[in-house]
Amino acid sequence: MAEFPPIAHIAVTVSDLERSTRWYRALFGSEPVLDEDETNGGFHHTVFALANGQLFGLHTHSRGARISAFDEHRPGLDHVAFACRDRSELEAWCHRLDDLDIQHGGIVDAHYGSGVQFRDPDNIALEFFAPPG
Structure with a gap:
């Protein structure tokens, strides 16, 4: 395969x-x-x-359109993550979100990597994510 x-x-x-x-x-x-x-x-x-x-x-x-707010707690999509090479690139995207007046949760670090979460106009969960290190 x-x-x-x-x-x-x-x-x-x-x-x-x-x-x-x-x-x-x-x-x-x-x-x-x-x-x-x-x-x-x-x-x-x-x-x-x-x-x-x-x-x-x-x-x-x-x-058949059913208008309802996005909810990652329902079956289906949870979120979409965009890959960053490293924390430096993640920080740059965090500043870009600030420049665009897009609210976000700031950089959150974990043992498996770091991310910045934000939402689009339909409340769809998005994230920039960088691997650890």
Whole structure:
């Protein structure tokens, strides 16, 4: 069996695509590479290209949409963590969050690494994470 493949993309469902696109555009510091309306499929998505060929997508669904706040305590997604090389890069991202007026919990250290937790406009839990050392 081949080595398990890396994650190619993550897509999160958002309540307001325009608002979330503005927010993630500021966070990522880049423009989306795809903005597509799948009228027949009942959803619209916007996709950002991240480092190492990874993609981060924002979706809205027009059919069967149930608007409720994100809750990592329900089955499904808990959070999305973005990898930082080291604590220095983690600190830089912490300052970037400050510059963008994005509330966060500050750097929290643990034996398995350090992280900064924050949330998007739909309350989706996000994190910057660096390995120990």
